[in-house]
Amino acid sequence: xxxxxxxxRSLFVRKATTIATALGIGLVVFVLSSAMMLSRGIRxxxxxxxxxxxxxxxxxxxxxxxxxxxxxxxASLVMAAPGVKRDADGQPLGSPEVxxxxxxxxxxxxxxxxxxxxxxxxxxxxxxxxEVRIIAGRPARPGTDEVIVGKGVRGNFKGLELxxxxxxxxxxxxQVVGIFEAAGSSLESEVWCDIETLRTSFGRGSSxxxxxxxxxxxxxxxxxxxxxxxxxxxxxxxxRERAYYDKQSEGTSIFITVMGVFIAxxxxxxxxxxAMITMYGAVAQRSKExxxxxALGFSRGEVLLSFLIESxxxxxxxxxxxxxxxxxMTAVDFSMMNFATWQEIRFTFDPSPGIxxxxxxxxxxxxxxxxxxxxxxAARLSPIVAMRQ
Amino acid sequence: xxxxxxxxxRRNPLRTVLTIxxxxxxIIFFVTLRTVLSAWTAGADHAAKDxxxxxxxxxxxxxMPRRYVQEVRxxxxxxxxxxxxxxxxxxxxHDREFFATLAVEPKEFLEVYDEIELPAExxxxxxxxxxxxxxxxxxxxxxxxxxxxxxTLTGTIYPGEWEFVISGIYTxxxxxxxxxxxxxxxxxxxxxxxxxxxxxxxxxxxxSRVDDPGRSADIAKAIDAKFDERDIQTxxxxxxxxxxxxxxxxxxxxxxxxxxxxxMLGIMALIIGNTVAMGVRExxxxxxxxxxxxxxxxxxxxxxxxxxxxxxxxxxxxxIMLAYPxxxxxLGxxxxxxxxxxxxxxxIDPQTIGVSLVLAAVLxxxxxxxPAYSAMKLKVVDSLRRAG
Numbered sequence: 001x002x003x004x005x006x007x008x009r010s011l012f013v014r015k016a017t018t019i020a021t022a023l024g025i026g027l028v029v030f031v032l033s034s035a036m037m038l039s040r041g042i043r044x045x046x047x048x049x050x051x052x053x054x055x056x057x058x059x060x061x062x063x064x065x066x067x068x069x070x071x072x073x074x075a076s077l078v079m080a081a082p083g084v085k086r087d088a089d090g091q092p093l094g095s096p097e098v099x100x101x102x103x104x105x106x107x108x109x110x111x112x113x114x115x116x117x118x119x120x121x122x123x124x125x126x127x128x129x130x131e132v133r134i135i136a137g138r139p140a141r142p143g144t145d146e147v148i149v150g151k152g153v154r155g156n157f158k159g160l161e162l163x164x165x166x167x168x169x170x171x172x173x174x175q176v177v178g179i180f181e182a183a184g185s186s187l188e189s190e191v192w193c194d195i196e197t198l199r200t201s202f203g204r205g206s207s208x209x210x211x212x213x214x215x216x217x218x219x220x221x222x223x224x225x226x227x228x229x230x231x232x233x234x235x236x237x238x239x240r241e242r243a244y245y246d247k248q249s250e251g252t253s254i255f256i257t258v259m260g261v262f263i264a265x266x267x268x269x270x271x272x273x274x275a276m277i278t279m280y281g282a283v284a285q286r287s288k289e290x291x292x293x294x295a296l297g298f299s300r301g302e303v304l305l306s307f308l309i310e311s312x313x314x315x316x317x318x319x320x321x322x323x324x325x326x327x328x329m330t331a332v333d334f335s336m337m338n339f340a341t342w343q344e345i346r347f348t349f350d351p352s353p354g355i356x357x358x359x360x361x362x363x364x365x366x367x368x369x370x371x372x373x374x375x376x377x378a379a380r381l382s383p384i385v386a387m388r389q
Numbered sequence: 390x391x392x393x394x395x396x397x398x399r400r401n402p403l404r405t406v407l408t409i410x411x412x413x414x415x416i417i418f419f420v421t422l423r424t425v426l427s428a429w430t431a432g433a434d435h436a437a438k439d440x441x442x443x444x445x446x447x448x449x450x451x452x453m454p455r456r457y458v459q460e461v462r463x464x465x466x467x468x469x470x471x472x473x474x475x476x477x478x479x480x481x482x483h484d485r486e487f488f489a490t491l492a493v494e495p496k497e498f499l500e501v502y503d504e505i506e507l508p509a510e511x512x513x514x515x516x517x518x519x520x521x522x523x524x525x526x527x528x529x530x531x532x533x534x535x536x537x538x539x540x541t542l543t544g545t546i547y548p549g550e551w552e553f554v555i556s557g558i559y560t561x562x563x564x565x566x567x568x569x570x571x572x573x574x575x576x577x578x579x580x581x582x583x584x585x586x587x588x589x590x591x592x593x594x595x596x597s598r599v600d601d602p603g604r605s606a607d608i609a610k611a612i613d614a615k616f617d618e619r620d621i622q623t624x625x626x627x628x629x630x631x632x633x634x635x636x637x638x639x640x641x642x643x644x645x646x647x648x649x650x651x652x653m654l655g656i657m658a659l660i661i662g663n664t665v666a667m668g669v670r671e672x673x674x675x676x677x678x679x680x681x682x683x684x685x686x687x688x689x690x691x692x693x694x695x696x697x698x699x700x701x702x703x704x705x706x707x708x709i710m711l712a713y714p715x716x717x718x719x720l721g722x723x724x725x726x727x728x729x730x731x732x733x734x735x736x737i738d739p740q741t742i743g744v745s746l747v748l749a750a751v752l753x754x755x756x757x758x759x760p761a762y763s764a765m766k767l768k769v770v771d772s773l774r775r776a777g
Contacts, residue, residue, distance in 0.1 A: 016759075020663040024656045031649055060548060066450055067477060067546045069585065102447045103624075169447045170622050202451065203620070207587070235548065263649055266418045267656060273411040274660040277404055281667045336641040 002293060002302055007310035010282065021278040022318035025363050028267040029322030033359035034329050034349060035260020039253045041350035046249035046338070049185040050242030052218040053085075054128070057211040057228065060237045064248065065099045065210045072096075072206035074234055081227050083220035084213050087127060095128040096208035097121055098198045101343055104166060105158040116157060117343040118147075118168065118191045120198030120208075128214055132187065137162050137178035142194055148178035152188035152346040156335070160191065168193070168201050186245075186338075189345040212241070252338050268366050271318075275370030279311045283378040290378050291386030300379040307375035308368055315367020319360040326359070327351060394695040397668065405700065408664040412704025413711065415657035416745050420712040420737060421720065422650040423745070426643060427738040428724075430636060438602040440501065441609050442631045443595040446622035450475075452591035453621055455579075460615060466599050466608045471497040472592035474575065478542030478551060480532065488528050489570040490542065492578040501598050504563035511536065511557030519577050521556035525568030527725060529558045542571075549583045568725070596628075654752060657701075662756035665697045669760040676764055677772030686765035693761035694754055701753030705746050713737065 011018045057078050062068035070078075079094040086092050098120035103113040123142040126132060140146035149160050159166025165175045174193060182188050199205065215221055225238045239247075283290070290303060298306075329349040338345050398405045443461065445451040455472070462470045471494060478490035495516050499505060507515070507523060515521045524534060534540065538555045553573055561568055575592075578584060599608050609625035616623045636643070669676075676689055721735035 016666055017663050020659045020666070024659045027652050027656050031652060061543060061545050063477075063545050069587065100447070101450055170617075202447070205587075263422075266414070266421075267649075267653055269414045270411050270418075270653065270656045270660065273407050273414070274656065274663065277407050277411075277660065277664055277667075280403060280407070334641055334645075337639055 002298055002306040004309055004313070007306060007313055010286065010310060011314055014282070014285075017278050017281065018314060018317075021274050022314055022321065024271045024274040025315045025318030025366055026320075026322035026325065028264055028271045028366065029319045029359045029363040030326045031267055032260065032264035032362055033323055033326040033351075033355055035256060035264065036355045036359065037326065037329060037349035037351050038334060038347065039257040039260065040352060040355065041334070041347045042253040042256060042338075043246075043249050044350050045184065045345065045347050046186050046245045046253075047242060048183060049187060050240070050245045051131075052240070052242065053215045054241040055213045055215060055221060055224060055238050056241050056244045057213065057236050057238050058209075058244075060235050062237070065097075066101065068209050070096070070208050070211060070236065072208070074236065075208055075211050077231075077234065078211050078228065078236060079213065081213075081224055083216055083224035083227070085216045087124075091124070093124070093128055093214035095122055095125045095212045096195070097125070097210055097212065098195055098202075098204055098207075099209045100198060100202055102168065104160070107156060107158055114157070114344045115337070116153060116160075116191055117189070118193060118198060119187075120195035121192050122195050125192075128212055129182070129187070131183045131185075132180050133182075134178045135181050137176075140177055140192070140194065143196065144194065145172075145174045145197055146177045147174045147191050147193040148180050149176050150188035150190050150192075151179050151181050152186075153191070153344075154179050156346075168198070172201050184348075186345050189343065248338065252336075264362070268362075272366050272370035275311055275315060275367055276374060278314070279307065279371045279374035280377070282310070283307065283374045283381075287378075287381055287386045290381050291383045294381070294383035295387065303381075304375045304379040307378045308371055311371025311375070312364050312367040315363045315365075315370070316360060318367075319363025322363065323356050323360050394692040395699045397672075397692070397696055398699065401668070404664055404667070408661060408700050409704040409707065411660045412657055412701050412749065413708040415653050416705045416708025416749060417712045417715060418653050419650050419745055419748075420709065420741055421716055422646055422653070423741040424716055424721075424735060424737050426646055427741065428735045429639075429643065431734050438627060438629060439599050439605060440628040441597045441599060441605055441612065441625050442628055443597070443609075443612055443623045443625040444593075446613075446624045451621075452588055452593055453595070453623065455590045455592050457616065457623070458592060458595055461595055461597050461612055464597075464608065464611050464615065466601065466604055466611075468598045468600050469497060469500045470595060470597045471501040472575070472595045473498070474578065474591075474593040476542075476547060476551075476573070476578065477545040478571070479545060480540065481543055483532055486532065489567065491570060491572050492575045493572050494575050495572075498572065501596050502566075504561055504566055505559050506562060507557050507559045515556035518554060518556050519574055520553050522553040522571050522573035523557040523559050524555060524571045525566075526558055526560050528569040528571065529555075531569065544583075547578060547581075547584055547588075595623075654748060657749075658752045658756045661697050661701055661753060662759060664700070665693060665757050666760040666763075668696065669693060669764050673767065673772045676767055677769050677774075680767070680769045681773065689764045689767075690761040693764050694757035697757030697760075698750055698753035701749045701756070702746070705749030708749075709742055709745060 057070070058065065058068040059070060075096045079092040079096075084092045084094060100118045100120070101115045102118055104116050106114050126139070134148065135151060137148070140148050153160055155161045160176065162176055162179055165173045167173050174197070180188075180192070195208070213224070215224065221240060228234060228236050228238045293303060294300075330351060332349060334347045334349065335344055336347060337343065443457075445453050452474070458470055458472045461467060474492040476490040476492050480486065499507065499512065511523070515523055529535070534555055536555050536558060540553050540555065542551050542553065543549075544551055553571075559568070579590065597608075597612070599605050605627045609627065612625040613623050679689065680686070716735070716737055724735045
């Protein structure tokens, strides 16, 4: 086999061309890997809300909490259902919640408003969602007009900062007393207030949007689910929390993946043509060398392989550059509306070994595809003609 | 002299063809992305100026009392008023297909949205059929529904199974209209016992037409002032402003699409630059000869740059010629039918064409600049010494 160092040195000789081609492929890999990281980030942000031992109960037929509504007596029936965990005092661990999306002024963008999800929570919510922690200030006191703000939206909107206040609706100001985190989930893009405050502000009576239940064990789900579904009077639908959030993230995350792959594919056509031009140039320039190699006894197959290796090395260099550059995106926050809930959520670019290796490999494939025809041309050169040039 | 330079392109036809192909692909892609952006904002640009939308001040998902409709009608300058409710129906047979379903008051609705065209006899049938619904032509085509068909939708907000009969199929005279929406009688929804008490006699939003588009901002203010002291306040703005604020919510995606379209141009510039640089390297000897017989360094620069500009403009023109059928016939048709809500009118903006051509030329100059500089810098003696 022709040593790889021959290819690497050849690439070094033609520095400018090598750099231009590798950068072209690098840009494609950058776009591909960023899109994949964002899509993963969206899934992780939303799905990490879900815990295997929690169940979300909505009105039958509702896709989201927003469209759902559960009357008070139904909510308490569900909380008392078999399979629901109870705390030390024998109280069921369940959290009826009201969600409302309100428009708030965005900071830093004059005159722009965006949607923020406000969740009215009962006092026991922290027992149901133990991953939520106050990181600044203090918890809101039940029964007051105090709210806590997720760290993802803190400071991005007018009034959403510790010590500030904003209006839930006209003449209904609330005070921000704490900032919370929730293990990177989309809850961090919400504002939480007392459930009664929200109910009275928006005329919700005693109804709630959804009920979140803690199971005795993840295995208790089937029993609870058939209990709820069999009672037609309830008219409710249980969903494992993870499945619920999976559904919420599906649309947006598929949209980003499809768009990212489509864009990367279109871009890669350009980059592959770039690799092809470079490799044809290399073959033309080095036909004498190819002839010599053949004369020395290297076979057509070995020449073909050698040029394919050269173009994939070229492309891999680009892929690695692009992939490293895309890691820079992890420092960028991407605030976007989730299509399922119309709520603005702050997502991050979330890398994984699979994405990094996959996108570098995609770069390598571009090199092989782009280098194929030039390599064939090199392999078909007649040694005598080539050396005579 | 530029013409001589362009002839140089024939010396390596394969490379020239490949480079032109790369430019072409880049331009097609650039035009497509630009069209995505312009189609997304088309809703705002083509929105009617004489219509005002009114919604719950806090959130668009919250309903307002139905009597507000009458009160808006009484405001001076308002010509006609319609209301709409988001029904959120799904066809169980086409579970993955999304389309908007809205409950409206048929007469008022067609008065306010006069760009919706419905044949007179279908109009009459719809007015008289309480369970009647009209659908856009692109939705009819997609789901294969015909006039007279009975369909059942599952409500996601209003529980239960709802039966409708298709009374008419509408088309639109304005680009911003989604032709994949189903409209049906508000009374059918409101009089039904299945509608939860909490949303009975409530409307999702109110749309009013005004006499004088120039006064729409004042009238919007007058509407909000009327409800300012009530339990539920309103937020009114012209249809255009409303669409703009929706676009604001997806601004991050638009920004990303924008960046990607520039990345594509970057790749294109790298490819052209590489091609030209390879040519310059091969012709070092010739450039030495040219200098020796009296051409100045700037003449060489003209040679190099005109070559790269010729490639980029030629590729750009080809790209635009191909982009038209591809974007408008293939992609545009598909998007209008399947994602009409986002892209009611997916066509290339003439401005995009101009921008792409100018950018192609500018990038051609930029891509040629570095190789041109190295050609200018060559010492006559050195270049003559180098063979081929």
